[in-house]
Amino acid sequence: MQCPYCGYLNDHVVDSRESKDHQVVRRRRECLSCHHRFTTYESLENIPYFVVKRNGERELFDRNKVMSGLMKAMHKRRVAAGELDRVVDEVERVLHAQEGRELSTEAIGQIVMDQLKDLDKVAYVRFASVYRHFEDIDEFMDELKTLLHQR
Numbered sequence: 001m002q003c004p005y006c007g008y009l010n011d012h013v014v015d016s017r018e019s020k021d022h023q024v025v026r027r028r029r030e031c032l033s034c035h036h037r038f039t040t041y042e043s044l045e046n047i048p049y050f051v052v053k054r055n056g057e058r059e060l061f062d063r064n065k066v067m068s069g070l071m072k073a074m075h076k077r078r079v080a081a082g083e084l085d086r087v088v089d090e091v092e093r094v095l096h097a098q099e100g101r102e103l104s105t106e107a108i109g110q111i112v113m114d115q116l117k118d119l120d121k122v123a124y125v126r127f128a129s130v131y132r133h134f135e136d137i138d139e140f141m142d143e144l145k146t147l148l149h150q151r
């Protein structure tokens, strides 16, 4: 935190206290340069993000839902849980950057697929088959062929 008195960028926290509802953390800080003390309040950004479904309905974005879809696609694949976390992190990063605080199901699926493509081809195809709702098996095979040719 930048010191409001001298602008110095380093301080140490003297005291840290949560509000009763656990929504806000109040911190008493001391500037390491001029030793003035000041207080900061930190709160979680508690505004919900939405997913717009194909039928136009909106639902709350749920990180766990994306993760469980990924886990299914990753069934029996050797990918570390941390890697999957990074895929979902990327979805959240893009979502947070949206002005309207919402993304379509397709857009989310696309982000996940882009990440999976580099991570695990089999998982990618599995995931793509669910999220793109391939019209028929030919379309699915085309996707698979494209992937195999990329090797």
Ligand SMILES: [Zn+2]
Binding pocket: 003, 004, 005, 006, 007, 008, 031, 032, 033, 034, 035, 036
């Ligand atoms: Zn200072």
